Amino acid sequence: MPADRNFKIVTRLFGVQNSNRIDVAMANGAYKRLQPAFAMQPQALVDEVKKSNLRGRGGAGFPTGMKWGFIPKGADTVYLVCNADESEPGTCKDRELLFWDPHLLIEGMIIASYALGCKHAYIYIRGEMIREAAVLQKAVDEAYAKGFLGREQQTALGPLKIDLTVHRGAGAYICGEETALLNSLEGKRGWPRLKPPFPAVKGLFGKPTIVNNVETLMNIPFIVEHGGQKFADVGTGKSGGTRILCMSGHLKKPGVFELPIGITFRQVIDEVCGGTSSGKRVKAVIPGGSSMPPLDPSELDVPIEFDALMTDQRIKPVQYKPGHNFELGPGKPLRAMAGSGGIVVMDEDTDIVAVCARIMRFYAHESCGQCTPCREGTGWMAKICTRLADGYGQPGDIDLLSSIAYGIAGNTICPLGEAAAWPMMGFITKFRPDFEARLAQSRGLPPAGYHGAHP
Numbered sequence: 001m002p003a004d005r006n007f008k009i010v011t012r013l014f015g016v017q018n019s020n021r022i023d024v025a026m027a028n029g030a031y032k033r034l035q036p037a038f039a040m041q042p043q044a045l046v047d048e049v050k051k052s053n054l055r056g057r058g059g060a061g062f063p064t065g066m067k068w069g070f071i072p073k074g075a076d077t078v079y080l081v082c083n084a085d086e087s088e089p090g091t092c093k094d095r096e097l098l099f100w101d102p103h104l105l106i107e108g109m110i111i112a113s114y115a116l117g118c119k120h121a122y123i124y125i126r127g128e129m130i131r132e133a134a135v136l137q138k139a140v141d142e143a144y145a146k147g148f149l150g151r152e153q154q155t156a157l158g159p160l161k162i163d164l165t166v167h168r169g170a171g172a173y174i175c176g177e178e179t180a181l182l183n184s185l186e187g188k189r190g191w192p193r194l195k196p197p198f199p200a201v202k203g204l205f206g207k208p209t210i211v212n213n214v215e216t217l218m219n220i221p222f223i224v225e226h227g228g229q230k231f232a233d234v235g236t237g238k239s240g241g242t243r244i245l246c247m248s249g250h251l252k253k254p255g256v257f258e259l260p261i262g263i264t265f266r267q268v269i270d271e272v273c274g275g276t277s278s279g280k281r282v283k284a285v286i287p288g289g290s291s292m293p294p295l296d297p298s299e300l301d302v303p304i305e306f307d308a309l310m311t312d313q314r315i316k317p318v319q320y321k322p323g324h325n326f327e328l329g330p331g332k333p334l335r336a337m338a339g340s341g342g343i344v345v346m347d348e349d350t351d352i353v354a355v356c357a358r359i360m361r362f363y364a365h366e367s368c369g370q371c372t373p374c375r376e377g378t379g380w381m382a383k384i385c386t387r388l389a390d391g392y393g394q395p396g397d398i399d400l401l402s403s404i405a406y407g408i409a410g411n412t413i414c415p416l417g418e419a420a421a422w423p424m425m426g427f428i429t430k431f432r433p434d435f436e437a438r439l440a441q442s443r444g445l446p447p448a449g450y451h452g453a454h455p
Contacts, residue, residue: 005272007234009242010218011258013101020135022142025103031148033221037111038155040224045115049220051228053240058083058176058213059289059340061239061306070200071116071208079209080113080121082217083181084136087126087173088289089362090342093244094214096256098125098132101218102139106164108220110148113162114155116210120163124181127168137166173366177414178211179203180368191370192414215244236262239305243338249286249345250276259304266300269345280347284431288339290359291419293426295336306338336426352434356427357385363420374417377408381424383452392446393439402428 013019013028022030037045050065071078082105086094098105105123113121123140125133143149143164152159167185169175175184179193182204203209219241223231232240243261245268248254252274259268265285269275276282285295287309295302302308346355364382369375381404388397401424409421428435446452 005259005263007242007260008258009222009234010097010101010104010215010244011256013104014096016100019100020102020139022103022139022146025101025139030103031107031143031146033107033224034110034148034153037114037224038153038160041156042115042117045111045224048223048228049115052219052223052231053228053235053238054216054219054223054231055239055306056213057215057219057243057341059088059291059337061338063238064212064216067200067212068112068116068210070198071210072201075117075208077205077207078116078118079204079207080109080116080118081178081181081185081204081209081211082109082121082123082214083176083178083211084123084125084129084132084214085169085176085181086129086214086340087171087176088291088340088342089359090246090248090286090289090344091340092246092248093256093341095129095132097214097218097244098129098136102136103143104218104221105136105214106139106143106148108217109164110162111220111224112210112212112217114160118210119161120165122185122204123164123166124175124185125166125168127171133166133168140164140166172368173362174368174414174416177416180414181211182209189368191368192416194413234260236260236303236305237307239307243304244341245304246340246342247273247345248343250278250280250347250350251345252277261305262303264301264303265295265343268304268343269300273345276345276347278347278349280349282345283348283350284346284352284355284427286342286344286346286423287336289342290344290362291415291422292339293336293422294430296430304338304341304343309336309338351389352427352431353385353438354389356424357382357389359423360385360420363416367416367420371412371414371417373408373411374420377404377417378420380404381420385424387446387450387452388435388438388442390446390450390452391438391441391443392450392452393442394445395439398428398432398435398439 018024046068054064055061109121152161172190174180175190177192180190184190199209235241239261242258244258360382364378367374367378405421405424408417
């Protein structure tokens with residue numbers, strides 16, 4: 001891990017005037033890694049990415065090189081799709097990356113396309129990112145005009161022409177899930193697909209497809225230029241490189257920061273962000289977007305690195321017991337995941353029950369409705385938790401919320417159901433006294449016309 005926190009890989013051009021123009025980007029090194037990459041055999045590129053310990057920055061942290069290696073040998077058509085449908089509450093890095101340095105993403109996608117045998121790649125960008133979509137499309141047009149796209153390039157395998165299409169989504173959270181994204185890209189309803197088959201075998205238009213996050217692909221040029229081992233050495237453990245964190249909440253200095261992957265949550269909060277805006281102690285931290293279980297103050301001295309937080313979230317007790325603190329197997333307390341890097345800090349004055357209710361309303365609204373546990377369960381958790389937060393809690397509500405969360409987790413096609421269940425489990429486990437205190441203050445039955453939900 002570099003001692004210097006100013007060491008940057010994907011945010012080097014943040015703050016540079018006109019950095020998203022191709023002339024400025026090329027003056028700062030854009031596209032110079034293409035020829036060295038094209039001189040390599042595709043498998044050698046895949047091997048370098050494996051050696052780099054680059055892990056997906058979209059949330060799951062899956063090793064990128066391993067994912068690339070799942071493409072069947074000899075596939076006639078392969079697609080690469082960049083997932084820029086950033087919609088996880090608390091996460092705001094992709095829009096900054098796309099605005100300041102779209103050409104680094106395009107360069108990374110060209111290199112990745114060559115490594116995978118892809119001739120037509122796609123960027124699926126969230127529809128509400130109007131500014132970023134315009135900047136990105138202009139950058140793609142500039143890359144075509146310069147011949148980096150749409151024109152044959154000489155490679156170790158002979159001439160290769162790569163095309164790139166920008167596709168704007170329609171603002172559905174579910175389309176951040178890679179198979180729902182692929183359905184949407186095909187013009188279908190954005191519903192997640194059953195797996196297997198996985199996209200690497202049968203993805204876009206039924207062909208082998210790799211879906212990578214914006215930040216993930218923007219690290220590829222550095223790996224080509226400096227080698228996979230250098231990228232691995234920048235990181236720690238099984239996680240190479242740096243990480244972008246989206247810091248929000250009760251902080252003196254919120255923002256988007258690229259930091260060493262071995263830095264701890266406490267260091268980021270206190271040293272990078274200057275502590276809480278109120279000067280009061282931290283009560284809870286959402287570590288990687290709202291779908292992640294929260295951390296309490298005793299858990300802030302762990303690194304932001306993936307494995308430091310990750311446990312097998314799908315393991316659960318055989319039988320639900322009222323009042324039980326959720327665990328994930330013997331000796332494994334419910335922790336969290338590094339997720340998409342959206343860190344939300346809450347000070348001691350935070351109304352935890354209200355926070356949880358707001359999160360539940362979001363997931364109830366964004367559920368695609370395909371799976372019964374998610375479709376029904378998220379709605380009920382939103383209504384019950386909102387009712388409790390509003391002071392109309394009923395006896396048994398806390399255990400009812402717990403029971404519903406248990407019924408959702410692990411029983412849906414995609415992780416959206418778990419994205420609602422995990423924070424509910426985590427907040428009740430670590431902040432149960434807050435829920436019990438709110439229940440004790442209940443004003444009784446809600447008034448006529450009250451439906452337990454807010455706009």
